[in-house]
Amino acid sequence: MRIAVTGKQGQVVSALLERGPAACVEIVAVGRPEFDLTDRASIRAVLSEIEPDAIVSAAAYTAVDKAESEEALAFVVNAEGPTAIAEVAKELGVPIVHLSTDYVFPGDKQGVYVETDATGPVSVYGRSKLAGEVGVAATNPNHAILRTAWVYSPFGANFVKTMLRLAETRDAVNVVADQHGTPTSAFDIADAVIAIAKRLSADPDMKLRGVFHLTGSGEATWADFAEAIFAGLQTRSGKLVSVGRITTADYPTTAKRPANSRLSNDKLKQAYGIVLPDWKESTKVVLDRLP
Numbered sequence: 001m002r003i004a005v006t007g008k009q010g011q012v013v014s015a016l017l018e019r020g021p022a023a024c025v026e027i028v029a030v031g032r033p034e035f036d037l038t039d040r041a042s043i044r045a046v047l048s049e050i051e052p053d054a055i056v057s058a059a060a061y062t063a064v065d066k067a068e069s070e071e072a073l074a075f076v077v078n079a080e081g082p083t084a085i086a087e088v089a090k091e092l093g094v095p096i097v098h099l100s101t102d103y104v105f106p107g108d109k110q111g112v113y114v115e116t117d118a119t120g121p122v123s124v125y126g127r128s129k130l131a132g133e134v135g136v137a138a139t140n141p142n143h144a145i146l147r148t149a150w151v152y153s154p155f156g157a158n159f160v161k162t163m164l165r166l167a168e169t170r171d172a173v174n175v176v177a178d179q180h181g182t183p184t185s186a187f188d189i190a191d192a193v194i195a196i197a198k199r200l201s202a203d204p205d206m207k208l209r210g211v212f213h214l215t216g217s218g219e220a221t222w223a224d225f226a227e228a229i230f231a232g233l234q235t236r237s238g239k240l241v242s243v244g245r246i247t248t249a250d251y252p253t254t255a256k257r258p259a260n261s262r263l264s265n266d267k268l269k270q271a272y273g274i275v276l277p278d279w280k281e282s283t284k285v286v287l288d289r290l291p
């Protein structure tokens with residue numbers, strides 16, 4: 001099976017490239033300069049030439065704060081681009097697996113979000129990703145839209161790497177303790193995405209299509225996540241770093257973040273039998289890969 005994935009250097013695409021061979025899947029990563037989400041012609045030309053059995057739409061404008069001042073670009077990359085990919089997938093007669101985000105929710109719900117809960121993004125990034133979901137779903141019914149959250153890996157830029165970098169020069173780091181969600185390893189996402197793409201290309205059951213939540217098991221605040229990272233660092237190197245638990249108000253950012261982005265993964269479990277590992281276990285796996 002051949003899967004075309006958008007983006008060359010992203011966290012999820014890097015994990016897919018690593019996990020593909022063991023799953024007997026050829027992963028073909030497409031990205032800039034020859035494939036650009038702002039250029040519809042490049043999307044059609046590059047994806048058609050690959051003749052994939054499935055397309056994974058993982059590339060995105062992911063700079064959440066910067067998106068506040070680059071709204072037009074964020075919408076072209078996160079909404080128009082994936083919609084064009086879904087169109088090509090439809091023409092090729094193959095499924096599209098599209099990555100989306102917990103940031104489509106406002107974050108004011110008590111308890112976990114399910115797929116049928118009302119969306120209401122509080123940032124440009126969240127709105128642009130929601131527009132991408134709508135475009136993909138309207139264009140190609142043969143889709144699985146996967147909302148994930150708090151992605152980390154040995155690749156690219158992410159919270160784990162930021163904490164480890166700060167630990168090089170500090171003994172204490174202040175981290176927000178009033179945003180709730182679930183850290184999700186890009187390796188776990190990659191394994192699930194491959195399994196989902198395989199099922200979609202073999203099974204026409206509509207229960208496998210639609211929007212699904214895909215996050216690690218368990219829940220955390222960013223401060224909990226930082227503590228787990230520093231506990232792992234201490235085990236590996238002896239270095240001790242403490243976490244100061246602060247509030248969102250103490251750490252203003254350009255874009256607003258949802259206070260609660262805990263997602264229920266029950267629908268995915270029911271449809272596919274997939275449950276991602278506990279985020280604490282997966283954090284250890286990623287820490288083992290970092291210097």
Ligand SMILES: NC(=O)c1ccc[n+]([C@@H]2O[C@H](COP(=O)([O-])OP(=O)(O)OC[C@H]3O[C@@H](n4cnc5c(N)ncnc54)[C@H](OP(=O)(O)O)[C@@H]3O)[C@@H](O)[C@H]2O)c1
Nearest residue numbers: 007008009010011012036037059060062099101148150151
């Ligand atoms: N990171 C998170 O915490 C998080 C949370 C929830 C959902 N998600 C979603 O999960 C998916 C994967 O995220 P990730 O963390 O792997 O993202 P990432 O590491 O930020 O990588 C994004 C990728 O998109 C590519 N890209 C950006 N603009 C492009 C354009 N105009 N044309 C072609 N490629 C372009 C980048 O290419 P270059 O290398 O050329 O820049 C990069 O390879 C995304 O859809 C994201 O919205 C992420």
